[in-house]
Amino acid sequence: MLDERTKQxxxxxxxxxxxxxxETSEEKWISGEELxxxxxCFTPGWLKRNGKYLDRTRVVTVGSDGKExxxxxxxxxxxxxxxxxxxxxxxxxx
Numbered sequence: 001m002l003d004e005r006t007k008q009x010x011x012x013x014x015x016x017x018x019x020x021x022x023e024t025s026e027e028k029w030i031s032g033e034e035l036x037x038x039x040x041c042f043t044p045g046w047l048k049r050n051g052k053y054l055d056r057t058r059v060v061t062v063g064s065d066g067k068e069x070x071x072x073x074x075x076x077x078x079x080x081x082x083x084x085x086x087x088x089x090x091x092x093x094x
Contacts, residue, residue, distance in 0.1 A: 022078040029074040
């Protein structure tokens with residue numbers, strides 16, 4: 001039989017391993033529109049004003065003429081979900 005501390009350590013290790021897997025190889029990068037559908041606390045207007053405070057990225061290509069082309073922003077669904085679950089979405093603005 002395992003003592004309580006050992007059980008907690010095993011649980012924490014498993015939780016970390018699952019989180020790590022979801023946020024690396026299993027991460028889903030979704031559009032702002034899809035983010036708003038998945039997490040209804042976000043609205044298109046909020047993303048437009050405050051999206052820069054979230055983890056996000058986009059692809060930028062530079063042509064031979066030096067002109068840049070950019071895709072829309074994409075957001076890491078699992079990472080943002082974890083941040084919401086852990087109450088880590090307290091953003092100081094301004």
